[in-house]
Amino acid sequence: MSLAENETATAPAALVPELRAICGEDGVLTDHSQRRTYENDGLAHHREVPGVVVLPTSAEQVAAVVRLCHERGVPFVPRGAGTGLSAGALPHAEGVLLVTSRMRRILEIDVANECAVVEPGVANLDITRAAAPHGYYYAPDPSSQQVCSVGGNVAENSGGAHCLKYGFTVNHVRGLDVVTPSGELVRLGGKAADAPGYDLIGAFVGSEGTLGVATRVVVNLTRTPEKTVTLLSAFESMDAGGGAVSSIIGEGVLPSAIEMMDALAIEAAEAAVACDYPAGAAAVLIVELDGPAAEVDAQVEQVEALCAAAGSFETRTASGAEERALVWKGRKSAFAAVGRISPAYIVQDGVVPRTALSEVLRRITELSADSGIRVANVFHAGDGNLHPLVLFDDTEPGAWDRAEEVSAKILDLCVEHGGSITGEHGVGVDKACKMPRMYGPDDLETFDLFRRSLDPEGTANPDKLLPTPRLCGEQPGVRRDVHPLVASGQATQF
Amino acid sequence: MAGSSRAPTPAVRAATPGDAVGDLVPAQVAEPSDTEELSLVLAEAAREGSTVAVRGGGTAQDWGPAPRALDLLVDTGKLSWIDHDPGDLVVEAGAGTPVAELYTHLAGKGQRLSYDPVRAGGTIGGAVATGASGPRRLLHGALRDLVIGMTVVRPDGVQARSGGRVVKNVAGYDLAKLHTGGYGTLGAIASVAFRLQPEPPALRLVEAEYGSRAEAERALAAVRESTVVPSAVEVSAGPDSALCLQVVVEGTHDGLRPRTEQAAQALGAHARVLGELPSQWGHRPSEGPLAWLSLPPAESVEAAARLGRRVRVGGCAPRGALHLSWPQGTPLEEIASVLEEARARPEWSVQLVRAHPEPVPAVDRWGRIPGLPLMRAVKDAFDPDHRFAPGRGTGGI
Numbered sequence: 001m002s003l004a005e006n007e008t009a010t011a012p013a014a015l016v017p018e019l020r021a022i023c024g025e026d027g028v029l030t031d032h033s034q035r036r037t038y039e040n041d042g043l044a045h046h047r048e049v050p051g052v053v054v055l056p057t058s059a060e061q062v063a064a065v066v067r068l069c070h071e072r073g074v075p076f077v078p079r080g081a082g083t084g085l086s087a088g089a090l091p092h093a094e095g096v097l098l099v100t101s102r103m104r105r106i107l108e109i110d111v112a113n114e115c116a117v118v119e120p121g122v123a124n125l126d127i128t129r130a131a132a133p134h135g136y137y138y139a140p141d142p143s144s145q146q147v148c149s150v151g152g153n154v155a156e157n158s159g160g161a162h163c164l165k166y167g168f169t170v171n172h173v174r175g176l177d178v179v180t181p182s183g184e185l186v187r188l189g190g191k192a193a194d195a196p197g198y199d200l201i202g203a204f205v206g207s208e209g210t211l212g213v214a215t216r217v218v219v220n221l222t223r224t225p226e227k228t229v230t231l232l233s234a235f236e237s238m239d240a241g242g243g244a245v246s247s248i249i250g251e252g253v254l255p256s257a258i259e260m261m262d263a264l265a266i267e268a269a270e271a272a273v274a275c276d277y278p279a280g281a282a283a284v285l286i287v288e289l290d291g292p293a294a295e296v297d298a299q300v301e302q303v304e305a306l307c308a309a310a311g312s313f314e315t316r317t318a319s320g321a322e323e324r325a326l327v328w329k330g331r332k333s334a335f336a337a338v339g340r341i342s343p344a345y346i347v348q349d350g351v352v353p354r355t356a357l358s359e360v361l362r363r364i365t366e367l368s369a370d371s372g373i374r375v376a377n378v379f380h381a382g383d384g385n386l387h388p389l390v391l392f393d394d395t396e397p398g399a400w401d402r403a404e405e406v407s408a409k410i411l412d413l414c415v416e417h418g419g420s421i422t423g424e425h426g427v428g429v430d431k432a433c434k435m436p437r438m439y440g441p442d443d444l445e446t447f448d449l450f451r452r453s454l455d456p457e458g459t460a461n462p463d464k465l466l467p468t469p470r471l472c473g474e475q476p477g478v479r480r481d482v483h484p485l486v487a488s489g490q491a492t493q494f
Numbered sequence: 495m496a497g498s499s500r501a502p503t504p505a506v507r508a509a510t511p512g513d514a515v516g517d518l519v520p521a522q523v524a525e526p527s528d529t530e531e532l533s534l535v536l537a538e539a540a541r542e543g544s545t546v547a548v549r550g551g552g553t554a555q556d557w558g559p560a561p562r563a564l565d566l567l568v569d570t571g572k573l574s575w576i577d578h579d580p581g582d583l584v585v586e587a588g589a590g591t592p593v594a595e596l597y598t599h600l601a602g603k604g605q606r607l608s609y610d611p612v613r614a615g616g617t618i619g620g621a622v623a624t625g626a627s628g629p630r631r632l633l634h635g636a637l638r639d640l641v642i643g644m645t646v647v648r649p650d651g652v653q654a655r656s657g658g659r660v661v662k663n664v665a666g667y668d669l670a671k672l673h674t675g676g677y678g679t680l681g682a683i684a685s686v687a688f689r690l691q692p693e694p695p696a697l698r699l700v701e702a703e704y705g706s707r708a709e710a711e712r713a714l715a716a717v718r719e720s721t722v723v724p725s726a727v728e729v730s731a732g733p734d735s736a737l738c739l740q741v742v743v744e745g746t747h748d749g750l751r752p753r754t755e756q757a758a759q760a761l762g763a764h765a766r767v768l769g770e771l772p773s774q775w776g777h778r779p780s781e782g783p784l785a786w787l788s789l790p791p792a793e794s795v796e797a798a799a800r801l802g803r804r805v806r807v808g809g810c811a812p813r814g815a816l817h818l819s820w821p822q823g824t825p826l827e828e829i830a831s832v833l834e835e836a837r838a839r840p841e842w843s844v845q846l847v848r849a850h851p852e853p854v855p856a857v858d859r860w861g862r863i864p865g866l867p868l869m870r871a872v873k874d875a876f877d878p879d880h881r882f883a884p885g886r887g888t889g890g891i
Contacts, residue, residue: 113790156664171635186868191841193636194788196861199671201871205668225721249581292722292752292753294745313867352660353581380662418659423663429664439665440655453875
């Protein structure tokens, strides 16, 4: 039977009857307009219509689909909620896009073992919602947590604002069921920690879908802190704010989050959401402290004193949930707010050692002044994870190139100072060509050796994570407007 | 790659009986003084087809089976250096750096590596290669959670770095995870970067003994339900000792008072509060058979109570990460029978880490190892001729 013109017409077409036998009629999308809705993830600049889309409902279906791909040498790309910011779920035109959105059962909240067992399509925040009545939550909190999937978090080793104290996804995954690139279903770990042998769970988390698909995840649940306090402290310069960050860490305080915004980001946030941050601030610091009440109380006083000593002209303290949300409002709206003051921007995700923050921020200011391109800084200061937003007008000829040049120089600054090209967004397609800035040829070859050991045929999410000649002629990502999920109110980005 | 401009085999000497690993005396011992030399030595070994094992402080040479063959022993003693960025709470250290030296250095800056060593002596490379963590893994994570970067020399002599020196970094595969607890079967660790924690100003240890399993389980549940946020919760029991729970609380002097009271209340009326940790805290017995037992955490007390009649049991209760230790000379049949009893339970896994003499093949050291074929695939990629510590890894890898 020949397919209609707007239906899958390339390599995976031959697979369609078998895919339908595996996933059912409604579990396979071949119509072009349906497939097109999956053409990009959160990094919308990269687009590719997938050859065919499958929506499996069980691990067995995932395994059967992957096995079929393996046998026929057809590439597959796993996708969760599609909120990723590195085009890690960019589809393959001649491949199968394997979407886990129908696998969204929370299988178990096990309080005695302080863990949850979930399917990969479960939204991050839904674990916390299910655990909250028991006095627990799921600690990793990427900004898209309302919609992003646990399977995607596993693939990207997602962090969030609070990973300063609580770590990343990898520190919270105890067990994984994985469908390997050859289509085998393997259970690694479980409710018990310390599975014997090589730490395959540790290597799988953050592998960006290149080593297979997680079909069941056992995550740690963390006791809800007795008390949480959020401080907002305003400074007359970024340097002074950076100094406060250093002294807080230097004094042995471990906040759950330390966030920073510069004048341009504050201005944008004020215009967008009227967050009412202290007037005249060239930098604001948001410091969140949580834990046993007695410890938090002591630390709040300490942080207030350290901020004052570093030159803060105003510090506000919020303890109630509503009050705290108000403090976070400006920070959480910053990306969208910047989208309102500039037609387009590029967002970077570089990391620098905390002690290099002031120096790197100064150099970014110089870069901005020299190039005449505005850069707004909104970032996770506690762990040195910068999110510089490089602003430009995409209707102006050559503006993208100039912005991209500034953006690339910022990443170079991060690497020069001993940092990383990505702290939480992942490499995906977007930064694959930038990997050589951070790693030498031998390092990259070693990554590839590992990848091929588990995916010798190269069918699992090809052209992601490592540079390839095919990939590296392409342009890195540009954000033209507000993320569709942010626009629809489903997610915040910060 | 192998240095044409440098001496091909730096610092290699003939082995002495003191260099034996198990019953194997290597032909040669190399003592490279930097990563470059380590790389040259291993490239040469690759050309020669030599079997290789790595030794740090030599304190865990009897962990895991002895390698099946050994031509070249690499001693990391000269790879000893510390590069500490106190402001970043990050340290990088050469594989041969003594753990104690690193701790002393960090303590001088009010910081620490929070995994709690499980052996006296030993080096950073050895600690990472064997991968075991002590009590305070509970709050800050096991050793694998604290490693943020690693430089390894592959079996073919190629140097490879993964991760870096910043805490937040998702660029590339986290290959350090494979080497942490990999027993040196995938290459030689040259240096490791860790995230650190500030040393809290004050500490209390709260402990209590229990006459029954039910009592101890109630106490553990009470700790779990509290908001104490302990750094460690250890359970222990043995043929000659009572079922015991120990809770470590760390923080500010003011904050500690109510938290300690809460912990004591949870443990029961007979709880004792101490101001410091006992010496040898977290150390596993240095001789006699030793095994790791991992299980769903809710069953930790049950494991201690049940197996504690036959063998000394201890470990991190809320992680279900326990260890079993027997007196030197315990008959293998007894050990095998305890392993069997544990393996009869779903989701319990137990590995015999150390045994003298080498257990007869009839004793299954590892039990079921989920994912073993994947582990073999990784091993085959990095060490296709199985020259690196052959047989020492889990599952005989």
